[in-house]
Amino acid sequence: MADVARRGASSPRELTRVAERISFIYLERCTVHREDNAITAEDAEGTTHIPSATIGTLLLGPGTRITHQAMSVLGDSGAAVAWVGEQGVRYYAGGRSLNRSAALLEAQATRWANRRTRLEVARRMYRLRFPEEDPSGLSRQELLGREGHRVKECYRSEARRTGVPWNGRHYIPGDFAGGDAPNQAVTAAAQCMYGIAHAVVAALGCSPGLGFVHSGHELSFVLDVADLYKTEIGIPVAFDVAADSIEDVGSRTRRALRDRINKAGLLDRCVQDIKDLLLAGQTQMENGEDLEVLGGQDRVMLRTDRDMSVPAGRNYAEAEVSW
Structure with a gap:
């Protein structure tokens, strides 16, 4: 059950911070594939390789097709994807959060x-x-x-x-x-x-x-x-x-x-x-987690009556605990 929260191949430390990414990349009239951990944009003029981890938002304009594998690597890297019009922009879809914490x-x-x-x-x-x-x-x-x-x-x-x-x-x-x-x-x-x-x-x-x-x-x-x-x-x-x-x-x-x-x-x-x-300017969360590494651990917790957190993935039917 705990595996539901696990991300695919990328660990938190392998993902590029959103603040360090390219704000957005616009593509049109091409086919987007996946090659290793990059996406490729193929059109009549050739193929362009784009590292997926560097993308903040990928804007897909008219005439664009994208494969399932390309969407998979974009989702794993936390990139957002938007299908857009030629003259305007509308946001339709997004990738997973880069955080592991809520x-x-x-x-x-x-x-x-x-x-x-x-x-x-x-x-x-x-x-x-x-x-x-x-x-x-x-x-x-x-x-x-x-x-x-x-x-x-x-x-x-x-x-x-x-x-x-x-x-x-x-x-x-x-x-x-x-x-x-x-x-x-x-x-x-x-x-x-x-x-x-x-x-x-x-x-x-x-x-x-x-x-x-x-x-x-x-x-x-x-x-x-x-x-x-x-x-x-x-x-x-x-x-x-x-x-x-x-x-x-x-x-x-x-x-x-x-x-x-x-x-x-x-x-x-x-x-x-x-x-x-x-x-509101806090430097530490209540559980002592530093905001600079917020979400650095891929874990699931359970909430108790006293607003405490206990580890998930175990059965508490016979547990003698004071919550």
Whole structure:
């Protein structure tokens, strides 16, 4: 029974930390195979080898086929996989967590389940986005109002900086081409950020659905995390792309955003921000496990009435223990 939790060939120490991975790789019109512990992308021009352990998110565009073995190695390495459109990005699937521990997930659930701590995390998220403001004491309605004002001002500021005409945010789901160039770029940037945030959330073993600002959606926490970097990275990159040309906005936004994210080391920062938000600056878990090696042991425990943990994989029917 304990073997259910065991990963395949890769041990925790063999897996590349999500913070050290390439944010995402986009492939289209090719066939993706597996060769040893790498994946290969084969098209009319030849074959490209990509080490699976270096991938944060693999974006599979139109005309892409992928084998079962390729998906197996991607899942084993903890990479996220998304099937995407040519002009926009949507996140459909993810790999296993890189963690072996549920410590971050339990911390997330504990803070989410209490209205007071849930609001505290929402305030900390706002402070991460706008460090010059103090959201202490603000209600949810006040937080949402201030956030909306700051995002609108960000759009106007980026329009002035780049000289791009801006008539407001307009997006019709499923109609990417219906928007003007800056709206298309903002949409493409936002969807890429959702994919990256989902990859980090999944890699850390957190629940995508337990959000602190967003609620009621299967990706609520993913949306929370992606929004942390919207006004700093996503929107400025989108306006830079729109200012350069109105042609091929979706793919150019993806490339520009990928370069900016890799240069800024966003994945490393995203990992640390999630830990800080959920663990409130703790340096040790209650069981003494260091956060730097969180999930380093592949083990399953059982919870007792006194909130203690005992090893799984044994029968306690005749055990004389004080729980």
